[in-house]
Amino acid sequence: MGRILVVEDETDLNDLITRQLRQEGHEVYQAFDGEAGVNVAGSVAPDLVVLDWMLPKLDGPAVCRKLRERSVTPILMLTARGEEADIVLGLEVGADDYLTKPFRMRELLARVRAILRRNALIEAEQEKGADADAAASDTVRVGSIAVSIEMRTATIGDEELDLTPKEFDLLALFLRNPGRAFSRDYLLERVWGDDYYVTDRTVDTHVQRLRKKMGDEAESIRTVWGIGYKFQLQAQPGATQPPVNATP
Secondary structure (H helix, E strand, O other): OOEEEEEOOOHHHHHHHHHHHHHOOOEEEEEOOHHHHHHHHHHHOOOEEEEEOOOOOOOHHHHHHHHHOOOOOOEEEEEOOOOHHHHHHHHHOOOOEEEEOOOOHHHHHHHHHHHHHHHHHHHHHHHHOOOHHHHHOOEEEEOOEEEEOOOOEEEEOOEEOOOOHHHHHHHHHHHHOOOOEEEHHHHHHHHHOOOOOOOHHHHHHHHHHHHHHOHHHHHHEEEEOOOEEEEOOOOOOOOOOOOOOOOO
16 A cells, blocks of 8 residues: 555546545545645655646646656656657656546556555565675666665766666666667566556657666667667777677
């Protein structure tokens, strides 16, 4: 069960979502405009934010940006804007998933369960980091790029990257397997698990967002045409690159 914030200006819909989530056993908070959503999120530290796109005072993308300035809390965006460009924009400003209105409540509840389940798995993995073997392999470093699995932080040189949970998981997987080509299907299975509502486009969008945040190291995540992606630092004079392994 999780602590969930519902930010939706349609009172009846907000109340309906809240009631259904509470029946599932969640602790639910409500906000009816963008500014209130940001304030409530800051005070209750939710495990998940269900966020409408069209809101008074601050719209959904603006709220998403503000939340991402201080938190990696998963965000499920609700939108009546079904165009691909709008969906991509929502993901690019930091949403982890989206649901197009009108939607069935069963689908919303399924997505909430999937997101919270992934969070629980992440927390379980962090707890395993307490043993000696996990501690020894906590930090993965390739060149100037490093990730701490236990702290879930990523850095390039001395600069810490502001990554969403999925962006971090992708980067950690790439760093642990430099030179290995991963298919989109494998990345969906490994990073998104049993969330049946994501597509190949979801992988592409998250990789694009990750590249933007990596600055000069963006080209280290390389497109393997017809397959997917691999991580490989740019070749230095006299250096050899690791071979590309077969993709599972």
